[in-house]
Amino acid sequence: MSLRGSTSQTIGPYLRIGLEWMVIEDLAPKGVAGDRVSIEGRVIDGDGKPVNDAAVEIWQANSQGKYASPEDSQDKPVEAGFRGYGRSLTDDAGVFRFRTIKPGRVPGADGKLQAPHLVVTVFMRGLLKQLVTRMYFPDEASNAEDPVLAAVPAERRPTLIARKRADGTLEWNLVLQGRNETAFFDF
Amino acid sequence: MKNPPPYRRPYRDTQPPYLFPPYASTVKRAPSQPLVALPQTLSELTAPVFGYGDIKESDNDLTRQHKGEPQGERIVVSGRVLDENSRPLEGVLIEIWQANAAGRYNHRVDQHDAPLDPNFTGAGRVLTDREGRYRFMTIRPGEYPWRNHYNAWRPAHIHFSLFGQAIVQRLITQMYFPGDPLLEYDPMFTCVPDEKARNRLVSVFDWETTMPEYALGYRFDIVLRGREATPMETRR
Numbered sequence: 115m116s117l118r119g120s121t122s123q124t125i126g127p128y129l130r131i132g133l134e135w136m137v138i139e140d141l142a143p144k145g146v147a148g149d150r151v152s153i154e155g156r157v158i159d160g161d162g163k164p165v166n167d168a169a170v171e172i173w174q175a176n177s178q179g180k181y182a183s184p185e186d187s188q189d190k191p192v193e194a195g196f197r198g199y200g201r202s203l204t205d206d207a208g209v210f211r212f213r214t215i216k217p218g219r220v221p222g223a224d225g226k227l228q229a230p231h232l233v234v235t236v237f238m239r240g241l242l243k244q245l246v247t248r249m250y251f252p253d254e255a256s257n258a259e260d261p262v263l264a265a266v267p268a269e270r271r272p273t274l275i276a277r278k279r280a281d282g283t284l285e286w287n288l289v290l291q292g293r294n295e296t297a298f299f300d301f
Numbered sequence: 302m303k304n305p306p307p308y309r310r311p312y313r314d315t316q317p318p319y320l321f322p323p324y325a326s327t328v329k330r331a332p333s334q335p336l337v338a339l340p341q342t343l344s345e346l347t348a349p350v351f352g353y354g355d356i357k358e359s360d361n362d363l364t365r366q367h368k369g370e371p372q373g374e375r376i377v378v379s380g381r382v383l384d385e386n387s388r389p390l391e392g393v394l395i396e397i398w399q400a401n402a403a404g405r406y407n408h409r410v411d412q413h414d415a416p417l418d419p420n421f422t423g424a425g426r427v428l429t430d431r432e433g434r435y436r437f438m439t440i441r442p443g444e445y446p447w448r449n450h451y452n453a454w455r456p457a458h459i460h461f462s463l464f465g466q467a468i469v470q471r472l473i474t475q476m477y478f479p480g481d482p483l484l485e486y487d488p489m490f491t492c493v494p495d496e497k498a499r500n501r502l503v504s505v506f507d508w509e510t511t512m513p514e515y516a517l518g519y520r521f522d523i524v525l526r527g528r529e530a531t532p533m534e535t536r537r
Contacts, residue, residue, distance in 0.1 A: 117385050117524045118312050121498045123475040123489060124324075125460070128406045132398025132424045132460055136355070160329035167410075173349060173468050183347035185305055185466055199349035223304050223340040233344050233468055240326030242317035242492055244471065246339070266337050291333045298332050299339035301469050 122243035127167050129237065130203060138200045141174075141214040146196045148177030148215030152283045153249070153276065156208040157236070160291035164208025168238035170288070172200040172212060172249075174231075179218030188221075216251060222261045229260035236288060246301040249286050250275045270297040307341040308469045308526040309385060315498035323488040325449050346467045351394040351428065361427040363399075363439040371421035371440050373402025375516035378476070378504070379436035382429045382463065385527030389433030393525075396426045396462040397437060404443030404457075413445050438516065444483060456483035456490065463523060470525040477503045478519065 142148065157165040175181050175198060180190035182198050198217075202210035219227040229250055236245040250257055252275055257263055263271055273296045276286035289296050319331035339345065364371055378397075382390045400406045400423065403415040407423055423442075427435045442457050458475040465471065477484060484490050484503070493499040501524075510518030 116527070117383060117387055118315055118498060118501070119309075119385055119526045120472060120474055120524045121493050121502055122316055122472060123460075123502065125462075125473050126475075127410050128398060128400075128408045128460075131406060131408055131422065132396045132462060135424070135426075136396075160333070163329075165330070171471075173344070173347075175344070181343065181347040183350060183466070185347045186343060187305075188343075197349050220343050221304070222342045225304070228342060228344070231344065235468065235471055237473055238330060240324070240328075240330035242319060242321060242324070242327065242489070244473065245319075245332065246468075248344075262339065262342070265340070270334070270337075290330050295332060295334050297334075297337050300336035301339050301341075301345065 124239060124242050125169060125237040127239045129167065129169055133169055133201065134203060136201055137203060139202050139212050141196070141198065141200045141212060143195050146176075146193060146215060150213070151216050152211070152213050153286060154209060154211045154283050155286040155288060157204050157210065157238070157288045158208060158290065164204070164206070165238055165290070166204055166206045166208055168204045168208070168210070168236060170202050170204065170210040171235040172214070173233040173235070174198045174214065175217040175220050177215050177218050179220045181220070219256065224261065226261065227256070228262065229254055229256040231260070231262075245298045247288070247296055247298050248274055252276055252278045252284070266297045270295075273297050304343065305346045306528045306530045307346065308467060309529050311526070314494035317492040321488065321492045324492060341469060345469050348464055348466055348468050348470065351392065351464065353428065355394070356426050356428065361425050361435070361437050363421070363423065363425045363437065366422055367420040369420040371401065371418050373440040373443075375438065376441045377436065377438055377510045377512060377516050377518040378459065378521060379434065379507075379510050379518065380521040380523065381433040382435065382523045382525065383433055384465070384470070384525050388527070389429075389431070390465060390525060391429055391431050391433060393429040393433070394426065394464045395429065395435050397424070397459050399423045399439065399442040399459040400445055402440050402443050404445030415443070415445065436510075441478070449488065454483050454486070456481040456487050461523065463525065465525040472523070472525055474523070475502060476521045479503055479506055
């Protein structure tokens, strides 16, 4: 028997009531292996204004390229204390932030390794269903051979790669419309 | 390593579009450029796992989070979470939030001239059991005005957020109440082209979960995306 999937509805403006209890901006407590990264970005609407009521969620593998999920059957260890899930609710300036570790490489649909990336899901008032995108890391040679990046038109590819600020923070903005519009995926 | 089987595409017209001008906020927030087709890789076919360490057992009772009892009509909201292959989903984290009985949210942005209820926060969460079942005790939320268009009112609703076993199953939706006259005027409800899909967002009055002399029951089943090919049964 087959059912039809339930319909998505907007998260609306009052998301904090339901989602604030599980804000996780620091994914990797002390002791978790991997290169530490700080990520910060802004969500920007079609008028260039900050979106102050968005939920940004990230999902990532550990530094070995293993997801803490029973669906990942790779023969690699999961790491105690690292779930790989983060949730940030944007502030009045539209800013979200995460502190985590750089994930390892995980296999793609064809078995070849993908470049390190975060899966990013975005909800907000005015979105009737979530947006899904990915954040990739700067100065990463494997970006050139990543099959998902390769599927993104070349001129839009830079929108998925974070920029390293002088202080080392990775800056990555989510631009909803216009010239620098982030590439979003049909998932 | 073998890639897990991918998930089916949403059935035609059962999901809303990004741009739906009758809901004004979509105009500046819907992506304007074409979406890029995404192959479902391990990254999309996995999802975080939540457990009883994440929530308290009492988190599913929104009527007992404060000293006193909230104002309004107590209701039981329950149902099952299945995938499109009719498989019950165990361990799904459900987060809900809602307005109080007067139609006011406990949120700084909500300036509707209706009273806040010091005994009602309006947030709850629960994990589904082996059969995919969940249950909340709460208060029937009130309808409230919003500024989308002249004399706009939202039908009574409860927001639902769910995590499945894969990121592509992630779902945020709203549950409505049967017979609500505001539904047909609500752009968030009518944005869904398929009428049957829309109507599945409306809960069903349920004698079986109605508690005598205490609370009416409403049933709301939720279906997350299913795999293209049913894999060997694996329980988490």
